[in-house]
């Protein structure tokens with residue numbers, strides 16, 4: 658077993674139905690936050706945590722993601738001939754070490770658990786990370802790096818959690834906590850999208866996982882869970898007792914970019930924080946709010 662998280666899985670094969678029609682021909686993960694697609698932020702966060710290999714679970718219509726992380730020969734040559742140095746520099750985050758990316762097709766969108774299971778051959782028998790690119794976390798030290806700190810201490814499975822209002826727990830995978838020091842809580846149980854009033858806590862999982870390879874054994878049965886999908890939460894729940902399992906409250910602001918309002922909020926927040934755009938965006942606020950008289 659390695660003492661480092663070397664591989665990350667990005668499940669990007671979902672239908673993105675909440676963003677139709679935009680996602681009819683553009684993968685949700687390619688929607689930009691200011692000028693970088695969501696998937697770029699996810700890769701950057703994994704890199705910051707020391708990850709070396711990036712596994713994308715893709716599906717039909719997701720080719721733009723593969724192209725994004727490829728060498729764009731014509732574009733780069735043209736920019737170089739025109740001495741567009743800034744534009745060329747902007748492409749730097751799209752360069753992955755040769756051989757450091759794998760793309761696996763999930764032939765049918767059978768659920769997040771199934772998407773992760775599709776990575777089993779490439780992961781093999783080592784711990785790995787999962788990042789859902791539509792959950793964006795803004796912090797100097799990325800969420801996955803914070804989780805890796807906890808993993809170095811505890812090992813086993815680690816999930817990132819945030820406290821959500823009681824009336825929203827039905828939208829999330831919820832943790833039943835055991836011993837809790839206020840930052841890291843032992844996980845005693847997990848339930849995906851609990852019916853209103855039945856959630857064991859308000860600690861919701863937020864799209865970041867560090868998992869022991871034992872989870873593949875539990876995913877193998879292909880049992881359907883909430884929403885008729887193969888749920889990662891159900892498979893993780895079955896590993897409780899076999900491997901240490903902890904939830905980490907991370908530092909940073911979370912934007913649910915799978916939701917339209919969350920996505921727009923992320924664009925505003927990231928735009929406002931940018932020196933080159935923020936001041937102009939503030940000038941435009943009255944117009945955005947519709948305060949201006951015509």
Ligand code: UTP
Nearest residue numbers: 668669670671672673674675766767768769772
């Ligand atoms: P979501 O529940 O956000 O689904 O999936 P979605 O398809 O992306 O979006 P909506 O709900 O239809 O608008 C959570 C994550 O799991 C991936 C998605 O790409 C997303 O990153 N996923 C989901 C898969 O890779 N395969 C699946 O079968 C389901």
